[in-house]
Amino acid sequence: MGEQAEDSFSSFGLCETEQDDFDIVLKKFNDHFVVKKNTIFERVQFDGESANTFITALYTLSEHCEYGVLHDELIRDRIVVGIRDKHLSEKLQLDADLTLTKVIERVRLSEVVKEQQEKLIEKDSASVNAISPNKPSKFLKQKPSSGARKQNVKPDFHGKNNEN
Numbered sequence: 001m002g003e004q005a006e007d008s009f010s011s012f013g014l015c016e017t018e019q020d021d022f023d024i025v026l027k028k029f030n031d032h033f034v035v036k037k038n039t040i041f042e043r044v045q046f047d048g049e050s051a052n053t054f055i056t057a058l059y060t061l062s063e064h065c066e067y068g069v070l071h072d073e074l075i076r077d078r079i080v081v082g083i084r085d086k087h088l089s090e091k092l093q094l095d096a097d098l099t100l101t102k103v104i105e106r107v108r109l110s111e112v113v114k115e116q117q118e119k120l121i122e123k124d125s126a127s128v129n130a131i132s133p134n135k136p137s138k139f140l141k142q143k144p145s146s147g148a149r150k151q152n153v154k155p156d157f158h159g160k161n162n163e164n
């Protein structure tokens with residue numbers, strides 16, 4: 001062992017029997033040097049991954065973490081910043097009374113609405129692309145109104161109208 005390792009080893013405060021136990025010493029070194037990953041922080045929703053799959057994965061990752069009373073808040077926050085829909089993420093971040101239950105409901109509802117919108121758009125675009133054999137003419141001809149008959153009237157400068 002090097003000098004730094006010996007300094008770390010002596011700081012562990014192990015008794016002689018613990019110092020001779022390889023597993024205990026290894027655990028102490030791992031606890032001291034290995035940085036623990038925050039799996040909740042590192043997880044994001046992947047392309048094509050459903051909201052339910054993403055949320056379930058977060059719960060699974062958090063099972064062995066010791067988050068205590070912060071468990072629901074941390075999962076809520078990870079969902080909010082980890083979803084693909086950045087517009088929804090921004091809206092959720094503006095809600096001061098946001099709970100884990102609200103987040104899950106809104107994320108699931110948003111996913112369902114988007115799927116329905118895609119189906120509606122596909123259906124509408126199929127009907128718009130239909131070809132109509134009766135193409136309206138570009139210019140419409142105006143018909144003269146029934147009450148307007150041409151009369152042959154000459155101007156009369158003496159106050160009378162003379163019809164021909």
